Structures are given as structure tokens and as C-alpha cells.
Amino acid sequence: MTGIAEQGSTDAPMLPDKTSKRRVVAWSFWDWGSAAFNAVVTTFVFTVYITGSSFGDKDVITAQLGWALAIAGVLVAVLAPITGQRSDTSGRRKLWLGVNTFIVVGLTAAMFFVEASPSFLLLGLVLVAAGNVFFEFASVNYNAMLSQVSTARTIGKVSGFGWGMGYIGGIVLLLIVYFGFISPDVGLFGVTGENGLSVRVTMLIAAAWFGLFALPVLFSVPEYHSPAAARRPRVSFLRSYVVLAEDIARLWKTSRQTVYFLVASAIFRDGLAGVFTFGGVLAASVFGFSPxxxxxxxxxxxxxAGIATIIAGSLDDRLGAKPIIVTALIGLIVCGLLVFLLHDGGQIVFWTAGLALTLFVGPAQSASRTFLARLIPPGREGEVFGLYATTGRAVSFLAPAMFALMVTIFGATYWGILGIMLVLLVGLLLLLPVKAHQHQIG
Structure with missing residues (x-):
């Protein structure tokens, strides 16, 4: 690794000198399209559907969903840094973004075949878990592109704009599926709720949405070419783990604060993922929300979330990422505890404390991405964001496992809230000692 880059500085050499608005918009459309998976599949529609009474006991199925996502997290933890490393080496970052994205599109479309019957529960859980695995693989390459479309002065704004586009895309898509298929007794094309058809057709719409809006980044952002100083010979898949171990050891020696941040973000970003993954399930199972x-x-x-994230992106460039993350985590923990403690208060509790909770999720996610992006040496983005995936949401067995464990022990879904809050608290405590201003040296 060569060069020095300071968190919050404006002269990090790994970033381009000028931001192309066209490329930023094209890049951010992937976030817009990804709402089809994040909002519709994993949070508010499909997971709510398969944890409903049509598939069996709600508390039991909710725990099973947690274990399925935990298994998916283990798979990503093992594979994500290697896939990122190999995309850096091969110079095919955009190619693998496209491949993994369209695997997710295919898995989402396959959810159409999950009928409202206990015999289809396993298929539904497998598709959700597999979708999470390949979505994380795609995210590794997508996040690595952040340094290709932003500058040191705009990285926070660009990252926040991308996350904000994701939330806005979620709004538009949810409005379409709600008024087009889920809310009416007879929706578009004569679709009804019988045998879960309205939700199943929604999965086809979500698949088409993601596939369509993933195209701009594939056409507008050039394929990545690693700088000569960062190029390394290709090695076998198994040998990649040896190279990875050597890189982690070197990172520990040359930029220990980066390692500390990766560990801290491993915990708190997994908690952030848990908030959205189980938010819809909690709304339906605990607070009696209808679909x-x-x-x-x-x-x-x-x-x-979208408004808060876009605003926080501008503050990130002025104040730095760490204050944004710390403030957001504290807000999340306070609001989450209110939801847990007041769970008997009815829907008003979730509408107030739960909605306040969403104010902090996006800023924490976006600022975490920019914190790391400012530190990565050129040519290593895919690999380090692969580690980021592994040590963060990709190790997503933590929050689902804690959620499932709490539900299993206490026998009620609302205890899962406390499991997720504990994950966020541990992540916050590990983040506090990490120095916000740090150097990468090599």
C-alpha cells in the first residue's frame, strides 16, 4: 500500500478529482432498484408474508427466518472478501456486480412460486437466504465503485445520495405494489389475495424493478482497471484465502485503527440490518399491523429515512463520519428500547418510536461506508469492501441469531427487539475508542 490518506481530509489520492453527475446518478440508480430486495423482499412484504399464519405458528416461523438468515450470513462471511479480492485482481468489478445482481433478480422472481401453505415455507426461507447471500456479493462490488464516482470532497454526499435514492425508490415501488396489487380486493390484471397471489405477483414486479434500474450503472460507469502498483497475479480460489490472511496481517500492522473500525462495524451494521430485516415482521406479529x-x-x-440520509451525507463531508455514526446508534438504541418496553401500547407505539428509529438507520449505514472508503488504498476497494461485508452485515448471523435466540428463549416475538438492540449497543461500545482521524500507511 502506498500513500497516506486521512479520514475527513480532502486530498485522499484514491479518489478522482472530479465528480461526474451522470455517473453518480447512474450509480445511485442501483440503490434505487435495490429497494426491491431490501424493502419489498426482506423487510415489508415477502418476509411478512412467509411469517404469517398461513405458514404455521408465527413465533416459530419468525425464529426459523432468523436462523435461515444467520446461515446466509455465515456463507457471506466466508466468501465475500474472496469474491471482492478476485474482482479487484481480475478487473471485472462491474461484471460481477451485474452477475450477482441478476442472480438476486432471478431468486426474487422465483418467490412467485411460494404459495400460502406450510409446505412452501422451506422454499420461501431458502430463497430469502440465498437472495441475501448474492445481494451481499453484489453490494461488495457496488460499494467498491463509490471511489470511482466521487471525490474526497463529495464522497459523503454521494454515498448519502445513493442511500437516499434507495429509500425513495422503496417509496415509489411500495406505492405501486400497495395500490396496484395488495390493497384492492381485486388488483391490476385481476390479481387477488387468494393463495398469496397478490404478494407473489409483487415479487415479479420487484424482480423486474431491480433488473431495470441495475442497468444504468452497468452501462454508464466504466469497468474498473486496477492501478499498476496494486496489480497482483491471479491465484486459485483456495489460495485466495492465504493471500487474504496475509493482507489482514499487513493491515493489522500498518493501519490498526482500520481493523478496529471493521470489527466495530461488524457488530453495529449487523444490528442495522436486523432493524430493517425484522421491522415488518415485528409490526405484523407484535403490533397487529395488517399487510x-x-x-x-x-x-x-x-x-x-431517505430525507435523513441525504441530509446526513452533507454533514458527513463537514463533520466526518464518526459523529454521524455515534449519534445514529444512540438514537437507534433509545428508540428500539422504547418499542420493546412499550410493546403493549398498540400501534401508536410503533408509529412513533418505530418511525423515529428509521430516522437513524440510513445515516449510520451511509457514514459507515464513507468512513471506510476514505481509507482504502487504490486497487484494493473490492477486497476491503469484501472484508467490510464479512465483518459487517455479511456476518449477519449475529442479529438474526440474537433475534431468534431471544424469541426462542422467551417464546414471544417482541423479545427479538431486545436482541437487536444488544447487538447495536455492543457495536457502539466498540466504535467509541476508534480514532476518527487515522492514516493508512504502507
């Missing part, structure tokens, strides 16, 4: 009411809440939540 339609869950979507209405989701639209409101995406409005709040």
Missing part, C-alpha cells in the same frame, strides 16, 4: 398497514408504515419509514 397493507405494514406497507403504509414502510412508505412513511422510507420517507423519513
Amino acid at each position: 397493507g398497514e405494514v406497507i403504509i408504515f414502510a412508505i412513511a419509514a422510507n420517507v423519513v
Whole structure:
């Protein structure tokens, strides 16, 4: 690794000198399209559907969903840094973004075949878990592109704009599926709720949405070419783990604060993922929201989260990423505890404390991405964001496992809230000692 880059500085050499608005918009459309998976599949529609009474006991199925996502997290933890490393070496970052994205599109479309019957539960869980695995692989390459479309002065704004586009895309798509298929007794094309058809058709719409809006980044952002100083010979897949171990050891020696941040973000970003993954399930199972009411809440939540994230992106460039992350985590923990403690208060509790909770998720996610992006040496983005995936949301067995464990021990879904809050608290405590101003040296 060569060169020095300071967190919050304006002269990090790994970033381009000028931001292309066209490329930023094209890049951010992937975030817009990804709402089809994040909002519709994993949070507010499909996971709510398969944890409903049509598939069996709600508390039991909710725990099973947690274990399925935990297994998916283990797979990503093992594979994500290697896939990122190999995309850096091969110079095919955009290619693998496209491949993994369209695998997710295919898996989302396959959810159409999950009928409202206990015999289809396993298929539904497998598709959700597999979708999470390949979505994380795609995210590794997508996040690595951040340094290709932003500058040192705009990286926070660009990252926040991308996250905000994701939330806005979620709003638009949720409005389409709610008024087009889920809310009416007879929706577009004569679709009804019988045998879960309205939700199943929604999965086809979500797949088409993601596939369509993933195209701009593939056409407008040039393929990545690693700088000569960062190029390394290609090695076998298994040998990649040896190279990875050597790189981690070197990172520990040359930029220990980066390692500390990766560990801290491993915890708190997994908690952030848990908030959205189980938010819709909690709304339906604990607070009695109907599927339609869950979507209405989701639209409101995406409005709040999108505005907060775009604003926080500008503050990130001025104040630095760490203050944004710390403030957001404290806000999340306070609001989450209110939801847990007041769970008997009815829907008003979730509409107030739950909606306030969404105010902090996006800023924490976006600022975490920019914190790391400012530190990565050129030619290593895919690999380090692969580590970022592994040590963060990709190790997503933590929050789902804690959620499932709490539900299993206490026998009620609302205890899962406390499991996620504990994950966020541990992540916050590990983040506090990490130095916000740090150097990468090599």
C-alpha cells in the first residue's frame, strides 16, 4: 500500500478529482432498484408474508427466518472478501456486480412460486437466504465503485445520495405494489389475495424493478482497471484465502485503527440490518399491523429515512463520519428500547418510536461506508469492501441469531427487539475508542 490518506481530509489520492453527475446518478440508480430486495423482499412484504399464519405458528416461523438468515450470513462471511479480492485482481468489478445482481433478480422472481401453505415455507426461507447471500456479493462490488464516482470532497454526499435514492425508490415501488396489487380486493390484471397471489405477483414486479434500474450503472460507469502498483497475479480460489490472511496481517500492522473500525462495524451494521430485516415482521406479529398497514408504515419509514440520509451525507463531508455514526446508534438504541418496553401500547407505539428509529438507520449505514472508503488504498476497494461485508452485515448471523435466540428463549416475538438492540449497543461500545482521524500507511 502506498500513500497516506486521512479520514475527513480532502486530498485522499484514491479518489478522482472530479465528480461526474451522470455517473453518480447512474450509480445511485442501483440503490434505487435495490429497494426491491431490501424493502419489498426482506423487510415489508415477502418476509411478512412467509411469517404469517398461513405458514404455521408465527413465533416459530419468525425464529426459523432468523436462523435461515444467520446461515446466509455465515456463507457471506466466508466468501465475500474472496469474491471482492478476485474482482479487484481480475478487473471485472462491474461484471460481477451485474452477475450477482441478476442472480438476486432471478431468486426474487422465483418467490412467485411460494404459495400460502406450510409446505412452501422451506422454499420461501431458502430463497430469502440465498437472495441475501448474492445481494451481499453484489453490494461488495457496488460499494467498491463509490471511489470511482466521487471525490474526497463529495464522497459523503454521494454515498448519502445513493442511500437516499434507495429509500425513495422503496417509496415509489411500495406505492405501486400497495395500490396496484395488495390493497384492492381485486388488483391490476385481476390479481387477488387468494393463495398469496397478490404478494407473489409483487415479487415479479420487484424482480423486474431491480433488473431495470441495475442497468444504468452497468452501462454508464466504466469497468474498473486496477492501478499498476496494486496489480497482483491471479491465484486459485483456495489460495485466495492465504493471500487474504496475509493482507489482514499487513493491515493489522500498518493501519490498526482500520481493523478496529471493521470489527466495530461488524457488530453495529449487523444490528442495522436486523432493524430493517425484522421491522415488518415485528409490526405484523407484535403490533397487529395488517399487510397493507405494514406497507403504509414502510412508505412513511422510507420517507423519513431517505430525507435523513441525504441530509446526513452533507454533514458527513463537514463533520466526518464518526459523529454521524455515534449519534445514529444512540438514537437507534433509545428508540428500539422504547418499542420493546412499550410493546403493549398498540400501534401508536410503533408509529412513533418505530418511525423515529428509521430516522437513524440510513445515516449510520451511509457514514459507515464513507468512513471506510476514505481509507482504502487504490486497487484494493473490492477486497476491503469484501472484508467490510464479512465483518459487517455479511456476518449477519449475529442479529438474526440474537433475534431468534431471544424469541426462542422467551417464546414471544417482541423479545427479538431486545436482541437487536444488544447487538447495536455492543457495536457502539466498540466504535467509541476508534480514532476518527487515522492514516493508512504502507
